[in-house]
Amino acid sequence: MTRDALQDIVVAITGAGQGIGRGLAQAFAHEGARVVIGDIDGAAAQATAAALRAAGAQVVALRVDVRRAEDNAALVEAAVQAFGRLDVMIGNAGVMQLKPLLELEAADWDGLLSVNVTGVFLSLQAAARRMLLQEPLAPGRPRGKIINLASVAGRPGAGPIASVMAHYRASKAAVISLTQSAAFTLAPQLTVNAICPGVVDTDMWAHIDREWTALQGLPRGEAWRQRVAGVPMGRAQTPADVAGLALFLASPASDYLTGQSINIDGGLVMS
Numbered sequence: 001m002t003r004d005a006l007q008d009i010v011v012a013i014t015g016a017g018q019g020i021g022r023g024l025a026q027a028f029a030h031e032g033a034r035v036v037i038g039d040i041d042g043a044a045a046q047a048t049a050a051a052l053r054a055a056g057a058q059v060v061a062l063r064v065d066v067r068r069a070e071d072n073a074a075l076v077e078a079a080v081q082a083f084g085r086l087d088v089m090i091g092n093a094g095v096m097q098l099k100p101l102l103e104l105e106a107a108d109w110d111g112l113l114s115v116n117v118t119g120v121f122l123s124l125q126a127a128a129r130r131m132l133l134q135e136p137l138a139p140g141r142p143r144g145k146i147i148n149l150a151s152v153a154g155r156p157g158a159g160p161i162a163s164v165m166a167h168y169r170a171s172k173a174a175v176i177s178l179t180q181s182a183a184f185t186l187a188p189q190l191t192v193n194a195i196c197p198g199v200v201d202t203d204m205w206a207h208i209d210r211e212w213t214a215l216q217g218l219p220r221g222e223a224w225r226q227r228v229a230g231v232p233m234g235r236a237q238t239p240a241d242v243a244g245l246a247l248f249l250a251s252p253a254s255d256y257l258t259g260q261s262i263n264i265d266g267g268l269v270m271s
Contacts, residue, residue, distance in 0.1 A: 005253070006033045007032035011028045011033045011090065012037075012088070013090040014066050014091055024246055027243035028250070033088075034083045036061075036082065037061040038062060038064030038075045060078050060082045066093045067122070086144060088146075089124065089127030089145075089147070090149070091124055091148045093115060098208060101163060108167060116175065128146065131144030131146075148178070150179070150196045151172040153169045154174075155196065155263070184259060187258055193249050196264065197242050197265060198237055200239060201237065208224075237265065237266060
């Protein structure tokens, strides 16, 4: 990726106070993009922004609860007010819970899907409404790009851990389907694609390991070790790995790509 490809584009990222979202913000700022950070943890959003500003980036940060339409609209408006437009929206905010299928309650289901599905839908919708009003950065290019964070957990196939993440898997499958519907609806004005990470070394996976090992009576860290051992590339994934694909999807090189959900998981799921 050449720096000129993303220089000065405006990118909004939900859930960018930590984990994959923070890694995405760092990567785009490094490429010269102007970054708008949203996170339900306002302090974390501001901390990410402060670190990026210290490195010379142009950044805006605000507290965003993606379950609220008005918060997603505020994120888009913050981009427009600060930088005049919004070129890329990355719907990254998500939550995880492990719980056996027959013990799931409606509140568990609704709580997780309200972030992982409704949140992605609302950020996509808010961004699309604004992007359709603006001119492309260059003739013949899309007016904007939307990138959703799904997961290989939303793909067909299952292993033992599937028994305790039915609602999470359903949420990510929904994001993949939403991405296709939005891509069809918004083409050729906008592109909409999804990224499907695998085992990413973040606090979320540390949380998964704690819950899964407790449920299975295994030593702490064993779930992580077993999952990483199954990755053909021989290591866990990093937020930087995910960011590399996001940079491509935001660049002119991907202008003809839409409606796709791309696995980036070291070969964990080959489909």
